Amino acid sequence: MSSTERPVRVRFAPSPTGKLHVGGARTAIYNWAFARATGGTFILRIDDTDPTRSTEENTQVILRAMRWLGLDWDEGPEVGGDFGPYFQTERLSNYRAAAERMVAEGNAYYCFCSPEKLAADREAAQARKDTFQGYQGTCRHLDPAEAQARVDAGEPYTIRIKVPDDRGDVIVHDAVHGDVVFNAKELDDFIIFRSDGTPTYNFATVVDDAEMGITHIIRGDDHLSNTPRQVMVYEALGAPVPTFAHISMILGADGKKLSKRHGATSVEEYRDAGYLSDAFVNYLALLGWAPDGESTVISRERLASEFSLDHVSKNPAIMDPKKLDFINGEYLHAMSDREFADEVLIPELHSHDLEPVGECLHDEAWYDLLAAALKPRTTLGPDVVAQAAFLYEDDADLEYDEKAVKKWLAKAGAADALDASAKALTALDDWSPAAIEAALDPLPEQLGMGKGKVFQPIRVAVTGSAASPGIGETLALAGKEHVLARIARAKELAQ
RNA sequence: GGCCCGUUCGUCUAGCGGUUUAGGACAUCGCCCUCUCAAGGCGGAGAUCGCCGGUUCGAAUCCGGCACGGGCUACCA
Numbered sequence: 001m002s003s004t005e006r007p008v009r010v011r012f013a014p015s016p017t018g019k020l021h022v023g024g025a026r027t028a029i030y031n032w033a034f035a036r037a038t039g040g041t042f043i044l045r046i047d048d049t050d051p052t053r054s055t056e057e058n059t060q061v062i063l064r065a066m067r068w069l070g071l072d073w074d075e076g077p078e079v080g081g082d083f084g085p086y087f088q089t090e091r092l093s094n095y096r097a098a099a100e101r102m103v104a105e106g107n108a109y110y111c112f113c114s115p116e117k118l119a120a121d122r123e124a125a126q127a128r129k130d131t132f133q134g135y136q137g138t139c140r141h142l143d144p145a146e147a148q149a150r151v152d153a154g155e156p157y158t159i160r161i162k163v164p165d166d167r168g169d170v171i172v173h174d175a176v177h178g179d180v181v182f183n184a185k186e187l188d189d190f191i192i193f194r195s196d197g198t199p200t201y202n203f204a205t206v207v208d209d210a211e212m213g214i215t216h217i218i219r220g221d222d223h224l225s226n227t228p229r230q231v232m233v234y235e236a237l238g239a240p241v242p243t244f245a246h247i248s249m250i251l252g253a254d255g256k257k258l259s260k261r262h263g264a265t266s267v268e269e270y271r272d273a274g275y276l277s278d279a280f281v282n283y284l285a286l287l288g289w290a291p292d293g294e295s296t297v298i299s300r301e302r303l304a305s306e307f308s309l310d311h312v313s314k315n316p317a318i319m320d321p322k323k324l325d326f327i328n329g330e331y332l333h334a335m336s337d338r339e340f341a342d343e344v345l346i347p348e349l350h351s352h353d354l355e356p357v358g359e360c361l362h363d364e365a366w367y368d369l370l371a372a373a374l375k376p377r378t379t380l381g382p383d384v385v386a387q388a389a390f391l392y393e394d395d396a397d398l399e400y401d402e403k404a405v406k407k408w409l410a411k412a413g414a415a416d417a418l419d420a421s422a423k424a425l426t427a428l429d430d431w432s433p434a435a436i437e438a439a440l441d442p443l444p445e446q447l448g449m450g451k452g453k454v455f456q457p458i459r460v461a462v463t464g465s466a467a468s469p470g471i472g473e474t475l476a477l478a479g480k481e482h483v484l485a486r487i488a489r490a491k492e493l494a495q
Numbered sequence: 496g497g498c499c500c501g502u503u504c505g506u507c508u509a510g511c512g513g514u515u516u517a518g519g520a521c522a523u524c525g526c527c528c529u530c531u532c533a534a535g536g537c538g539g540a541g542a543u544c545g546c547c548g549g550u551u552c553g554a555a556u557c558c559g560g561c562a563c564g565g566g567c568u569a570c571c572a
Binding site: 015017047049050053111115118122125126129130131132133134158177180181182183186187188190191193194195196198200201202205220221222223224225226227228229246248249253255257283286287288289290292293294295296297313314315316317318319320322323324325326327329333374375376377378379387404408437440444450451452453454455456458459460465466467468469470471 | 496497498499500501502505506507508509510518519520521522529530531532533534535564565566567568569570571572
């Protein structure tokens with residue numbers, strides 16, 4: 001039975017040797033979306049066979065990142081499943097059994113070559129400028145009984161797969177690259193079991209994928225060249241070969257492999273910077289996959305229903321933070337004022353220790369107004385902090401932006417504008433944005449000045465800066481008492 | 496050294512032999528709106544489809560070579 005006829009089972013199998021990187025996150029997203037779009041099963045497996053670099057803490061970081069991304073897995077850590085365990089370190093006996101079966105069936109053999117001999121052989125091949133520089137097959141034709149005797153005698157050994165002499169072309173059916181042809185002659189009898197009794201990656205991963213019934217392997221294209229080796233293992237195991245989908249790497253702005261010097265590379269850094277999970281998934285999903293040539297903002301639901309492997313691009317993608325910001329802004333702007341207040345505004349203010357000061361005008365209606373004012377001006381959650389800061393300063397401590405003072409307060413007419421507006425505002429009972437604007441509206445004409453000449457001095461007086469939401473909203477948020485106090489204070493700087 | 500992969504505006508991409516004067520999005524520039532900053536609306540500039548040959552009446556699309564970039568070739572994953 002061909003793999004495409006089996007119910008879809010895909011897996012994301014990170015090694016807990018570090019945090020979840022954006023490249024891994026995208027691989028996880030594609031696996032998840034493919035499973036959801038095909039009604040298949042999404043499995044999470046932890047490939048922790050490298051004991052020196054794998055840690056429990058990294059495993060937790062990865063699970064947390066997966067949850068934050070909203071990539072729920074059907075089988076794996078913490079949810080279980082019929083094909084477990086889902087940690088490779090708990091499956092060692094499976095690998096051992098599979099390898100021994102391969103030896104027994106003549107598809108693998110014991111090798112007693114020392115690392116030194118192998119290195120010497122390789123150097124010799126290089127010196128001879130041989131086209132083939134792999135394993136020379138020294139132990140391939142050892143008598144099985146004799147080999148077994150040496151093993152029993154305690155001699156160190158590795159287990160190597162026996163690539164059939166007459167295998168010919170190995171064709172990897174890849175959903176994004178098409179059929180990729182390799183010749184088995186270029187493959188050597190690679191090691192599947194180390195002398196320390198642990199399996200190698202190319203072996204363990206295939207044993208797991210075969211036993212877990214994985215039908216499609218979606219992973220980074222750094223594995224493409226290793227795929228024919230893995231196909232050899234599937235064949236030796238007598239397991240169906242899955243369909244592969246090798247996706248390209250994500251690069252930094254300079255076209256080089258993403259690394260620390262490019263800034264944020266891990267999922268949690270993006271989360272901590274204030275990106276929305278939906279926006280981040282949206283951006284990453286479209287970095288290398290396009291449902292059409294038009295869509296930029298695509299919902300999680302659409303991703304989960306429309307994702308397909310045949311629209312995945314072959315070439316590497318450069319990560320563009322500007323576009324991520326744009327998409328994040330789109331998600332923010334699509335929120336209701338209430339959602340924005342509860343999910344972004346208030347948490348951000350709290351995490352920056354901007355707690356309500358003075359009298360309690362910071363009620364629900366006040367936050368709704370602040371949310372409405374700030375939402376269109378926000379592309380990243382933390383943007384709200386600097387914009388709202390003037391509302392959390394004592395009147396006497398408010399700092400004025402030097403340029404703004406020079407441009408708007410230290411100018412002829414500024415004092416008149418402040419006087420007139422203070423007078424109009426003092427008389428005002430209804431302290432709503434609309435009422436404030438109505439009260440201020442006639443002033444420019446009365447004073448014979450342009451609107452900017454009147455409103456900007458007020459804005460600078462109240463916020464300390466030349467940029468803020470509309471004057472009505474700004475004053476309404478600051479509160480009448482504070483507005484008047486700040487205007488009075490600013491008059492000392494005005495002409 | 497050998498094998499494999501990739502190459503469309505600055506960036507992400509659409510394009511699967513004629514409907515293409517190569518479409519969209521981000522970024523950028525300009526205009527409108529406007530009390531500022533955003534948001535929003537409208538518009539501009541921006542890609543001889545890596546290069547060279549070939550197939551074809553016709554190629555970004557098919558084939559070959561080359562160049563550049565990347566991967567694998569480990570008792571790493």
